[in-house]
Amino acid sequence: MIALMGGMIWACGGDDTSNNSSSSSSNSSSSSKKVDGKKIFKTYCVACHGLYGDMEVNGAKDLNLSVLALEQRITIITNGKNLMTPFKGVLTEAQIEAVAQYTIDNFNKK
């Protein structure tokens, strides 16, 4: 079994001050609870939009050409649009926002 333990273990109030235990979390990217929008995109979005956002399968818009604001992207991702499936219930709000932000940060480069 593989457990995702990044930042999940909180040492509660040990009173042992002698150990140098500052390096307990080795591989966390230390961005607290940030959701990885890129990972979500690769998992749920590439089937239609492609890795580079411009695959346009099933009539998907080229995300590089999208001029939508974050809020509008969140709405489309949440509720779907035409052939795009809604992700409400599939992704959490935080995940939807993260992947919407990812499409802004990573595409829109044309």
Ligand code: HEC
């Ligand atoms: C089943 C195929 C499909 C999947 C999966 C899909 N999309 Fe889409 N997406 C579309 C289609 C089709 C459109 C165009 C909708 C329209 O305007 O008719 C679209 C439009 C969009 C738009 C709006 C672009 C614009 O400027 O109008 C955004 C943003 C977007 N998708 C993001 C995502 C994200 C993020 C994911 C993954 C969470 C995703 N899509 C998954 C098919 C898909």
